[in-house]
Amino acid sequence: MSNKPTLHTSLSPALLHLYDLSSSVVVIIDVFRATSTIASALYNGAKCVIPVDSVPKAIEISKNIGGIAAGERDGLIAEGLQHGNSPLEYTRDFIEGKTLILTTTNGTRLLHMALDNNADTIVSGSFPNLSSVCDFLLQEKKNVVLGCAGWKDRFNLEDTLFAGAVIQRVKKQFTIHCDSSLMAETIYDKYKKDLIGFAPGLTHYHRLVERFGLIEDIKFCLTPDVADVLPAYSEGKLIAK
């Protein structure tokens, strides 16, 4: 038997309970756009990101501690908030030294599910911080669960592509008996040379680009290492580790 740690991929929050998180590093993946935005804000000097599951909670916390409350519902800035879920909104000029309180539909929910399932360690992953995630997993040498946020519990390709990118870089150091991971790497390998060119093939692309014109967001979210920090979760906050 190999004594390498294991790696599994959970393709939807509705499948997360199938994996043992208590001895694992869980990577929260919400490529469009929560985890890309978290990477962007921390890379540009945000003090921390507080992920919350509702708009009123985001507003309440921002009033109490003086942070920036942000979030979207169905692709638009949520009522009562001034800032949304675009990674490009969080430039250094704007976010440096500040706390971002972020509420998103899928990513925040998955993170709280990982907490409820006693995850050993939680970090967030996206193409903009791909290398930091991979370096951390290789260095920790613990079991890994790559948790795709999906879309309202449905499978999506962009989160799977990111899982595949991680797997392709770290697989030699892990034992992988997991069809989801084999599939993710296959899909990534097929499209890796031109992720942005493939983007119009994603169901989610049409919602973001055709309805909201967010093509620059998409490009940022599919570009490796443009905001290369490791957001690690501890006591209610994501901080750059």
Added chain:
Amino acid sequence: MSNKPTLHTSLSPALLHLYDLSSSVVVIIDVFRATSTIASALYNGAKCVIPVDSVPKAIEISKNIGGIAAGERDGLIAEGLQHGNSPLEYTRDFIEGKTLILTTTNGTRLLHMALDNNADTIVSGSFPNLSSVCDFLLQEKKNVVLGCAGWKDRFNLEDTLFAGAVIQRVKKQFTIHCDSSLMAETIYDKYKKDLIGFAPGLTHYHRLVERFGLIEDIKFCLTPDVADVLPAYSEGKLIAK
């Protein structure tokens, strides 16, 4: 807007509730081996297949109506039964004119979930009856949900490969906004030229072949149209339509 019917793929029984089954043809897919075995038995003249969710129920029904009770648990013929879940067991000599009462872990459960979710029409699909399934979907012109049985709610590649095979043949007649379906077709397209050669890459293969030596089963289950009937569910039974 296109007025073609929609097609979605559910990658696990734990995701089936996300899809509207009440106006859909649901294809139950359990490639290794329940739906391949159902195709084999009906192709070889079984009167019908009664899928049940427990061994005692299978034994009770077989006593009442005189059929063959069969099923496995964890890859072995279940205690109290004489027949298992191999499609090669159900030759014409053995099964013609008889009723097969079959209990399996994943496929039977998914079928009952589809019933509980008020599926409009339920058929079972596998490579051995690929063409019959595709012909039926094209002829019905209803919405379609391809339901992968997976393995204890986890995603598996072999059911996804079959979903991809169906999609590649019928996609022009359907509206497909579903990343699971796009992924399934991509995976199938990559491996379709040599499914049997790819089989050792499947997590499930090791369980079936290395533990139980079922290489001939695997070959049968990955060969298109070797038992080309359409098993359709009605009033507790699957019959060749």
